[in-house]
Amino acid sequence: MKLVIGYLYGDLMNIYGDTGNIIALKKRAQWRGIEIEIKVKSLKSKIKKGEIDLFFFGGGQDQQQEVVASDLQSSGKGKIIKQEIERGVPLLSICGGYQLLGDYYKPHKGPKLPGIGLFPAYTLASYNRMIGNIVIETQFGKLVGFENHSGKTHLRKEALPFGMVLKGFGNNGEDKTEGCIYKNAIGCYMHGSLLPKNPKLADWLLKKALEVKYHKEIELEPLDDSLESQAHDSTIKKFS
Amino acid sequence: MRFFLAILLGKLIIKLTRLLKIGGGSAAPGLYALNIEPDLVEKLSRKIPKNIVITGTNGKTTTARMIAHFAKQQDLKIIRNHTGSNLERGIASSLIHNSSFMIHDSKFDLGIWELDEAAFNTVAPKLKPDVIIFLNVFRDQMDRYGEVDNVVKKWCDTLKNLAKNTVVLVNGDDINTKKLQGFFGGKVKTFGVKDYKIIGESIQRLKEKEELDFEAENVKLNGLKGSNFSSIINHQSLIINLPLPGIYHIYDFIAAFAAGLNLGLNPEKMSLSIKTFSPAFGRMEKLDFGYIFLIKNPAGATQVFETIAPQLKPEDRLLVALNDNLADGTDVSWIWDAEFELLSRLPVRGPTALRLICSGKRAYDLAIRLKYAGFDPGTIQVEQDIKNALKQAKNGLKGSLFVLPTYTAMLELQDILAKSGIKKNYWEET
Numbered sequence: 001m002k003l004v005i006g007y008l009y010g011d012l013m014n015i016y017g018d019t020g021n022i023i024a025l026k027k028r029a030q031w032r033g034i035e036i037e038i039k040v041k042s043l044k045s046k047i048k049k050g051e052i053d054l055f056f057f058g059g060g061q062d063q064q065q066e067v068v069a070s071d072l073q074s075s076g077k078g079k080i081i082k083q084e085i086e087r088g089v090p091l092l093s094i095c096g097g098y099q100l101l102g103d104y105y106k107p108h109k110g111p112k113l114p115g116i117g118l119f120p121a122y123t124l125a126s127y128n129r130m131i132g133n134i135v136i137e138t139q140f141g142k143l144v145g146f147e148n149h150s151g152k153t154h155l156r157k158e159a160l161p162f163g164m165v166l167k168g169f170g171n172n173g174e175d176k177t178e179g180c181i182y183k184n185a186i187g188c189y190m191h192g193s194l195l196p197k198n199p200k201l202a203d204w205l206l207k208k209a210l211e212v213k214y215h216k217e218i219e220l221e222p223l224d225d226s227l228e229s230q231a232h233d234s235t236i237k238k239f240s
Numbered sequence: 241m242r243f244f245l246a247i248l249l250g251k252l253i254i255k256l257t258r259l260l261k262i263g264g265g266s267a268a269p270g271l272y273a274l275n276i277e278p279d280l281v282e283k284l285s286r287k288i289p290k291n292i293v294i295t296g297t298n299g300k301t302t303t304a305r306m307i308a309h310f311a312k313q314q315d316l317k318i319i320r321n322h323t324g325s326n327l328e329r330g331i332a333s334s335l336i337h338n339s340s341f342m343i344h345d346s347k348f349d350l351g352i353w354e355l356d357e358a359a360f361n362t363v364a365p366k367l368k369p370d371v372i373i374f375l376n377v378f379r380d381q382m383d384r385y386g387e388v389d390n391v392v393k394k395w396c397d398t399l400k401n402l403a404k405n406t407v408v409l410v411n412g413d414d415i416n417t418k419k420l421q422g423f424f425g426g427k428v429k430t431f432g433v434k435d436y437k438i439i440g441e442s443i444q445r446l447k448e449k450e451e452l453d454f455e456a457e458n459v460k461l462n463g464l465k466g467s468n469f470s471s472i473i474n475h476q477s478l479i480i481n482l483p484l485p486g487i488y489h490i491y492d493f494i495a496a497f498a499a500g501l502n503l504g505l506n507p508e509k510m511s512l513s514i515k516t517f518s519p520a521f522g523r524m525e526k527l528d529f530g531y532i533f534l535i536k537n538p539a540g541a542t543q544v545f546e547t548i549a550p551q552l553k554p555e556d557r558l559l560v561a562l563n564d565n566l567a568d569g570t571d572v573s574w575i576w577d578a579e580f581e582l583l584s585r586l587p588v589r590g591p592t593a594l595r596l597i598c599s600g601k602r603a604y605d606l607a608i609r610l611k612y613a614g615f616d617p618g619t620i621q622v623e624q625d626i627k628n629a630l631k632q633a634k635n636g637l638k639g640s641l642f643v644l645p646t647y648t649a650m651l652e653l654q655d656i657l658a659k660s661g662i663k664k665n666y667w668e669e670t
Contacts, residue, residue, distance in 0.1 A: 016382050017573025027612050061387040131383050146571045193576045196608050231604035
């Protein structure tokens, strides 16, 4: 079996530790004999339907984020990503990437940056930076990461939060929600890197990608995750 | 009155901290004194005839130490902030420690000040430096400094308001420091290494025609022993034998050398005296059982891996220590951007596999990073306590031990080594 990971704007949107998520997906697939190809999809590239089996979208600096926001609209990539998510292709987006997949991002000055409207959520710039370790409760159990954002994301009432905050700020530091989940697409603020320390989530993304691609139910071969579990448990213990 | 009170209080705290052995007094005295007299740094540094400021992500301490070495060799009396204490309080502490109440003239010829990327903007204008060095800018402690673009933008704003008679030295191979040229009204000079460029997070070989004002060329790297290269000064080629390994240290040297020339130091004497230079604590330090290399951000760590990877032998051991205290950066995500994969070139499985010990508060984060970098989890040992980790790493060691700590893990190590009599306390180092 083979999976193609689409690293969205990997050259522009790769703030601290985003690469760690790609490494985790790649290794966990390879350890099970699943071939992995990583395609960076950036400003000049096109995405064809069915080309990408799993999307990853990381965070970026403000300037890059503007360029990427406008490219998502003008190149038509935003529309294709939405269609692919509708048919179940999994996606993980973090921080800046998550914000651009919502309705819009409103900076302090200047016009709104339009998002592609995948997640029913919008983000407003704020003056307090939400920094620190974060622990949330999700359908995948407790997850741990590190958040560093000043944008406050608000979910619309039809939106499903990815998890509830046990420690940290989450979407906006007010309503205890963190991230958003729509079909098999996840958006959140968790760096860390997220997937190496939360292997259940990494495996869920791989499983969904394989199921959509091969049209059958997949049971992933179990791996020895004793080191990952210790990292996961000790960090959660330390910060909750 | 406030001025004298501030100094008095500062001096008292220095005495107390040393008496009670709770540290070197490199930050607290300045912190409290600045509360009483906010203009303390301005007032005290004004007495020093020449001041030089060094900023950038990596290499500040080594560069400052090299300039100090050159200046001392040429009989100048220098004052500087020691031990990587590179915020305003660190500078104030050093000034207080060395100040006297009565004398109006300074007993020093030259002040050498390293400032971190953020402190530069508030402290450099107060120091009114004669020379400023911008070494490089990489991602570092994003929880503290923010994004690279932001760091550079603030530097530009600060430079616009500095006196035009300042000489600004920028790394001409780093696109981010190079663009500072356009934002300063006075003289800007470039330094760098011929045919090398800093691209993103790494230093790469790249042929190019562009000329820099101060340049190292004909570079030959000699493993852990150091490197040699030449530099043309006043139409004369000088040969330099640098006792520190890696390209990144050549940048530190050429920056220090350029600063020395601007201060009127003799180039032949500088190039000769570098042979007797010893690095700052924890920065590529040779100990009886091996080496200590500070790692603190992706670019710096990757440079260390590039330097040591070709030297590693199966009988050697690696002790990596990751802390997440404020001074290390509380976000450990950066380890995923550092190329630990470079270290897995030797056999990573089987009886000849390199032995690895992960330590520090976030030892488990390190352990999975190394697992995903290709090491067999069976060869990875986790021992959060640094003292125990060091003991285990040294036990039965046949080759060399390479210790790679983050900043506060390095301070812990220094303390452990000092107590066992191997190293002096860091504040006693000159």
